[in-house]
Amino acid sequence: MEKINELIAMLVQFFKDIEVEAKRISWPSLRESIRSTGAVIVISIILASFLGAIDFLFSLVVKYVLS
Numbered sequence: 001m002e003k004i005n006e007l008i009a010m011l012v013q014f015f016k017d018i019e020v021e022a023k024r025i026s027w028p029s030l031r032e033s034i035r036s037t038g039a040v041i042v043i044s045i046i047l048a049s050f051l052g053a054i055d056f057l058f059s060l061v062v063k064y065v066l067s
Helices: 002-024 030-066
Strands: none
Touching: none
C-alpha cells in the first residue's frame, strides 16, 4: 500500500511540475504565428516545386535512356 501512496505522490508532483512549466512558456503572438505559418507554407511550396521539377527531369532522362 505504501508503494501505491508513493506512486500517487510522485504523479501528483509530476502534474504540479507540468503546471509550473506550462506557465513559463512564452507563447508567440497571433501575428508571429501567422507569419511563421506563412513562411512554412511558402518554403514548402518552393521545395515541392523544386523536387517536382527534378523528378520530371529525371523521368525524361530515364525514358530517353530506356527507349
